[in-house]
Amino acid sequence: MTLHPLPGSRITGGFWARRRAANRAAIPVGHQRLAEAGNLAALRIAAGETTGTAEGASFRDSDVYKWMEAAALEHAYSPDDALAGRLRELTRTIAAAQCEDGYLNSVIQARGEPRYARRWMSHEHYCAGHLFQAAVACARAGETGLLRVATRFADHLAATFGPDGWPELDGHPGAEMGLVELYRHTGETRYLALARHFVGSRGSGRASKPGFDPSHYADPAHYADRVPVREAATVEGHAVRAVYFGAGATDVAVETGDAGLLAALRGQYDAMRTRKQHVTGAVGSRWDGEAFGGADELPPDRAYAETCAAIGAVRWAWRLLLATGDPGYADQIELMLHNAVLPAVSLDGAGYFYVNTLHRRTGARADVQRSAAHGRRPWFHCACCPPNVMRTLAGLPDLLATGSRDGLEIHLYSPSSLRAGDFAVDVSTAYPWEGRIVVTVREAPDREVELALRIPEWASGSTVDGAVAAPGTYARVRRTFRPGKQVVLNLPLHARLLVSASRVDATRGCVAVARGPLVYALEKPDQEPDVVLEDIRLDPAAPLRAEHRAGLLDGVTVLHGSGTVTPGTPQRPFGSPEPPARPTDITLIPYYAWANRGPHPMRVWIPV
């Protein structure tokens, strides 16, 4: 059963409103960071507006496009003249920078480098994909100028890389999603055909660095290019590449009605979910190559878990949700948004993680840009993540629900106002802190429509208007609604202890704690002083008591439990006596809120 996107959903308060407010405040700062980092200068040099040297990676235009998409989404949601002005100004520069034949890459143009000469790392198609998505977002916000730039670039790509063109592929997928978005907006079938061609061509080693290279640069797997997409059993290689490709290929499968391709992609997503996804929903296990590990290779401490990979996985899951109506994908979206995307941004919206570790030891060091040892950072040398967070939070209302003339499906619970044609509802809730969700009908047609409410897989004991609702389904209420009618959903939010898949080695003997959609973590400031986190063991039989603390970390529900502290021991014979343990109180905070009081030791997986 396919679902239909629902534009115009509003978030009217609560958890996500706070996070989105911080994000909105960060968007103008993002423009300033792009200026400081030289992204805007490169475009202005290519446009002939200034002179100088374009510094940095050739894919930095994508940061600008992602920022524009974020700004356009915010401007569409809540008009903002300043943002609109920035968008127009940037559009003028970008249009001026574009080559006669439609090609556009400010850094390569400004440096006079040959086009497509370093396809495995230049990411020219990837940038194009972000341009297309930005252009459509701008057009939906009433700013249509960028669309012309986008279609000209797309026409150039279709002419150059279409089925009869140059066979090489860009090293970084991303163009596919953008091309399908542009096709949907313009109706131009050549864009869909090009996306389909890119998807079908991948898998024969045309994307990797030619010649010998001992590292991942010469490995087709790094580029999602080792196995044709229809034959791939799982995801591998560079995590962002892999999930962006999955999302774009799903777009192609949906728009071309390719059931075989869709089935293959569902299988790959499922293999990722069950064998290569951290408990937080984050994906990508390896720093080396920013890559997926093997199945069951899920180290909390060295999780790469790049922010952009989580964002790409959300986009992939969203497309699969629309294509199939399977609530498992909505569960995935909820899990990843709360525990893999949101941890990447500080509560004040001013700092970002590139890498989202699940475990920070005392005194651990690593590189300054990406390691949690140094806390969240205002921006990055390779700044893919911050504007990606911006556009994701700006676009969040679109993920709340889907709908059609037949009714509404609610996937994410937030105080919100939702409308599908002549059926409109208001949602009120203190979720994710409380599990009571009240849907009030504001406007209803004089015919039967359906209100479908997602019951998360974890939510056993849920009720809709008092009747038991099965986890992992949509509870469906079909009737002729009257305005004012309320439907009350109760999702029991008891704390849950989870253990890893048995073949995962890195978290053996540990539990993760979750409550509702939130994964929890131990952070040093909440424990007894002088305790080394690695010495704590949680008593799994002791109750975990929830307490909402409005003054802590912008308002969080913490969990109180108990356990023991055993002083550290060296390597020793099995069975030799341990030093005596002493009891300790344990307090857990939502994982997304960690590292907002300095970069303290933290762990998601806790030994029992």
Added chain:
Amino acid sequence: MTLHPLPGSRITGGFWARRRAANRAAIPVGHQRLAEAGNLAALRIAAGETTGTAEGASFRDSDVYKWMEAAALEHAYSPDDALAGRLRELTRTIAAAQCEDGYLNSVIQARGEPRYARRWMSHEHYCAGHLFQAAVACARAGETGLLRVATRFADHLAATFGPDGWPELDGHPGAEMGLVELYRHTGETRYLALARHFVGSRGSGRASKPGFDPSHYADPAHYADRVPVREAATVEGHAVRAVYFGAGATDVAVETGDAGLLAALRGQYDAMRTRKQHVTGAVGSRWDGEAFGGADELPPDRAYAETCAAIGAVRWAWRLLLATGDPGYADQIELMLHNAVLPAVSLDGAGYFYVNTLHRRTGARADVQRSAAHGRRPWFHCACCPPNVMRTLAGLPDLLATGSRDGLEIHLYSPSSLRAGDFAVDVSTAYPWEGRIVVTVREAPDREVELALRIPEWASGSTVDGAVAAPGTYARVRRTFRPGKQVVLNLPLHARLLVSASRVDATRGCVAVARGPLVYALEKPDQEPDVVLEDIRLDPAAPLRAEHRAGLLDGVTVLHGSGTVTPGTPQRPFGSPEPPARPTDITLIPYYAWANRGPHPMRVWIPV
């Protein structure tokens, strides 16, 4: 108590004789690989013997020097005209390649690149260090031609980088060990002074890549250059750099009588041993930056455990053993030789691991050069490891024992013939398969001398001539020996189960199995068919039975145990029932012998 190296020790059979025979056969092949890989061409171009382009990294001369050291050690041990001929031919080329002022780097010269311009990666001093060690080894084998090249290069370095010279440091330590070796051989104190200066200068960020770089290239920690050596509490950064620096700094401490420096280095070694060393003795946890991880970051599956790091750590431990007489360092050497160096080479001597994983899952993929997924390889693009293994095995007899006029200290047990002046003994044993070691006096002076026998820390219940000997000490027999007198040492070789230090997360709930100096592993071919190794749990209460199998893996003692197989389960609520387990027989092989029947799944740490 300082110990004194004992030249002239002979290995007369047994375990190491077989491994050294394979190594000796591999040495001429190594020369061929150096030719095929272009290392020799680069030298010949620089020498004006041929024309062409020097390919590859600027530190590839070091591969040649390490090979020469190996060949010289073998030639000295057992004269070989073919090897001597190769050494002379290479020496002529190298001498011709050397610049007028003593500088020498074939790749940089052949390419006309500026000297010392990319110090963080060009490794010109590191190459010099290997040249010095090769030159001394050649001279000891009667081939003195390379010594003149070495002293000319050392003189150039002393003039250019001495205390009044250029303050920048080479990115890769190694010169220090070579300079001290050259000082010992020539008596030239300027070489010791330069080594001392290099050691003292490190720790203020003069080795790293200047300017901004988001990766480890700009991080002084990568270069063992973040903290002055006297202030460092542990090792960090690139593992080979760190242990080579430790070894060279220990040389300086010993030769300058610097007790404070020696104490600091002992502390760093101990911090490495207790918090950053795998159970096999391997060091270096991270693929990213080929680096040490934080304390207790010891993932078996993603252990980098570079072969060269183990070799460097052996050299460091050897220097600390000589400096202190502490048998713990000899235990370390034995552990690392058997379980961190030896696993890097195939039983036939024809293939090498660069990275020594402690766990290979079914179907895991990674880069072709370094991943265990592809098995050992004949050579590498960056071929630091194979000739390093060659010189280590070639030089192994020198590590068996130390001695002086006062007697002999035996550190490693092998059938061997040892002599300290007028005191000579023969050792016979089937160690490491059996624990009985018989030392027969062949020649003895007419005065009291001491025979000191290392009792490993793991060897509780050991006896010397029937008397109990304490583990972790040297059992000392002091008397006026008569030729023919036998001293019988018994080291009980029962299988042992070990658990990690409690703060190590990656191996929680697992045991490693060891017997004598050998760490054992589960490898797929020895288990029941169709069992996934990750599903096996060892019963720690069941006995482990040793069986020597002469026909398996060039002769190994395997261990038979029992346990269960539990089918894999997905992530699930804590406490939910597991599928039923079935009993299984378990067979373990010595870890060093894995991957000699194809690159099968393997694990060192086994869940209980």
